[in-house]
Amino acid sequence: xxxxxxxxxxxxxxxxxxxxxxxxxxxxxxxxxxxxxxxxxxxxxxxxxxxxxxxxxxxxxxxxxxxxxxxxxxxxxxxxxxxxxxxxxxxxxxxxxxxxxxxxxxxxxxxxxxxxxxxxxxxxxxxxxxxxxxxxxxxxxxxxxxxxxxxxxxxxxxxxxxxxxxxxxxxxxxxxxxxxxxxxxxxxxxxxxxxxxxxxxxxxxxxxxxxxxxxxxxxxxxxxxxxxxxxxxxxxxxxxxxxxxxxxxxxxxxxxxxxxxxxxxxxx
Amino acid sequence: xxxxxxxxxxxxxxxxxxxxxxxxxxxxxxxxxxxxxxxxxxxxxxxxxxxxxxxxxxxxxxxxxxxxxxxxxxxxxxxxxxxxxxxxxxxxxxxxxxxxxxxxxxxxxxxxxxxxxxxxxxxxxxxxxxxxxxxxxxxxxxxxxxxxxxxxxxxxxxxxxxxxxxxxxxxxxxxxxxxxxxxxxxxxxxxxxxxxxxxxxxxxxxxxxxxxxxxxxxxxxxxxxxxxxxxxxxxxxxxxxxxxxxxxxxxxxxxxxxxxxxxxxxxx
Numbered sequence: 001x002x003x004x005x006x007x008x009x010x011x012x013x014x015x016x017x018x019x020x021x022x023x024x025x026x027x028x029x030x031x032x033x034x035x036x037x038x039x040x041x042x043x044x045x046x047x048x049x050x051x052x053x054x055x056x057x058x059x060x061x062x063x064x065x066x067x068x069x070x071x072x073x074x075x076x077x078x079x080x081x082x083x084x085x086x087x088x089x090x091x092x093x094x095x096x097x098x099x100x101x102x103x104x105x106x107x108x109x110x111x112x113x114x115x116x117x118x119x120x121x122x123x124x125x126x127x128x129x130x131x132x133x134x135x136x137x138x139x140x141x142x143x144x145x146x147x148x149x150x151x152x153x154x155x156x157x158x159x160x161x162x163x164x165x166x167x168x169x170x171x172x173x174x175x176x177x178x179x180x181x182x183x184x185x186x187x188x189x190x191x192x193x194x195x196x197x198x199x200x201x202x203x204x205x206x207x208x209x210x211x212x213x214x215x216x217x218x219x220x221x222x223x224x225x226x227x228x229x230x231x232x233x234x235x236x237x238x239x240x241x242x243x244x245x246x247x248x249x250x251x252x253x254x255x256x257x258x259x260x261x262x263x264x265x266x267x268x
Numbered sequence: 269x270x271x272x273x274x275x276x277x278x279x280x281x282x283x284x285x286x287x288x289x290x291x292x293x294x295x296x297x298x299x300x301x302x303x304x305x306x307x308x309x310x311x312x313x314x315x316x317x318x319x320x321x322x323x324x325x326x327x328x329x330x331x332x333x334x335x336x337x338x339x340x341x342x343x344x345x346x347x348x349x350x351x352x353x354x355x356x357x358x359x360x361x362x363x364x365x366x367x368x369x370x371x372x373x374x375x376x377x378x379x380x381x382x383x384x385x386x387x388x389x390x391x392x393x394x395x396x397x398x399x400x401x402x403x404x405x406x407x408x409x410x411x412x413x414x415x416x417x418x419x420x421x422x423x424x425x426x427x428x429x430x431x432x433x434x435x436x437x438x439x440x441x442x443x444x445x446x447x448x449x450x451x452x453x454x455x456x457x458x459x460x461x462x463x464x465x466x467x468x469x470x471x472x473x474x475x476x477x478x479x480x481x482x483x484x485x486x487x488x489x490x491x492x493x494x495x496x497x498x499x500x501x502x503x504x505x506x507x508x509x510x511x512x513x514x515x516x517x518x519x520x521x522x523x524x525x526x527x528x529x530x531x532x533x534x535x536x
Binding site: 175176178179182183186194195196197198199200203223225 | 443444446447450451454462463464465466467468471491493
């Protein structure tokens with residue numbers, strides 16, 4: 001991958017990353033891309049469903065923290081990047097019809113419509129950076145895996161056609177480090193905030209922590225407890241469960257890179 | 269107990285409480301006295317040991333958060349109450365010689381010396397009030413018991429003659445409530461702050477959580493985890509372990525009531 005060196009009018013690593021996506025130089029996961037900048041989950045829905053989905057997110061801020069929304073039919077979200085074009089600036093998309101995956105293109109120019117609304121939802125990359133900056137190890141990163149994610153039995157609050165269980169991501173820590181991780185992620189309510197659970201997975205309906213529903217299992221060492229955060233996969237899982245006639249999401253791990261800095265989202 | 273009604277120049281419930289101690293109307297525990305006001309643990313040492321003890325507290329801020337110190341030989345601590353007299357304003361004291369308890373008087377006028385320094389150390393009453401204000405139940409209060417406290421195998425950082433293990437207090441919570449309790453107590457670093465451990469008691473050297481070293485055992489319900497906070501009994505335990513030729517402390521539960529408000533000590 002070769003990225004044009006920064007110039008005075010295009011100095012942001014985040015904008016460089018979006019341009020690289022736009023020109024097809026990045027087509028896969030955005031982990032470790034443009035460190036320091038907020039990345040987001042993408043969900044695009046027809047206007048007809050958008051109000052209910054927005055209400056769903058408002059009712060469920062921990063799994064569905066909205067960091068940006070487009071105008072109807074407008075592919076721009078200036079609050080996240082002045083030049084941002086949601087149709088081209090992610091590495092890879094997933095196009096869904098009636099709840100079925102029909103295509104995984106690297107842009108959605110051919111699928112964009114005048115009635116679509118794009119939602120960008122916060123992602124745990126932001127708080128993982130803050131955890132690592134504090135010296136805490138993130139197991140799935142240490143093991144070169146995707147974060148393990150689990151469907152729970154904790155129901156989201158329903159809105160219109162949107163309902164279903166919360167999905168959580170898991171990171172194991174020693175209790176002392178878990179306390180520190182709770183303190184740090186509390187500062188980031190826009191990107192899932194504090195954990196929703198720790199310890200016994202069965203209390204939130206997870207039968208076997210070694211068998212995640214999404215992502216990869218990671219090692220939990222003796223003396224560590226699993227700590228569970230609300231996960232940005234929840235809205236996708238909810239959308240697909242409601243089987244809308246049309247939806248577009250990002251491909252797993254291939255997020256939108258925004259010009260907002262992770263530290264901007266910290267409340268202290 | 270009869271307390272003089274507030275008057276314009278003596279309106280504080282905390283001052284009323286101190287006067288009641290001073291006049292012998294309160295001689296026992298101060299739980300539920302002057303709610304909203306910071307209460308403190310007391311440790312009085314000869315000047316010769318005071319610098320080392322102060323350094324010990326500075327090195328161990330979680331168990332030993334200092335909220336006030338007297339001048340040498342001066343029984344006043346104006347920062348905690350303009351009229352405060354440390355010799356009379358606690359309900360009951362313990363006088364120690366060579367590490368042995370020799371007396372439990374209701375004032376220490378007869379024991380005060382020109383070389384004594386009084387240390388007031390934060391107490392968990394402050395953060396328990398904040399937890400209850402958030403709707404969290406405090407088990408030992410619900411059960412009408414003293415908080416259970418345990419000597420751990422977690423060493424404090426030594427200073428001069430002062431060394432030994434941290435003492436912790438325990439409150440059981442469901443994980444979700446424990447996360448909230450961590451968030452709330454993080455805001456009170458002057459009164460022990462966030463917990464130091466949760467879950468498996470053996471990880472911090474507690475063999476049997478149903479057998480506390482101080483205070484009373486409380487029920488831990490299924491689905492709850494014990495959460496452990498650094499405890500203000502630590503400095504007393506450390507002082508007595510070093511067997512100074514002379515020391516005075518408060519009697520268990522009979523704390524100093526100060527004019528500082530609990531909310532003043534919150535960092536947010």
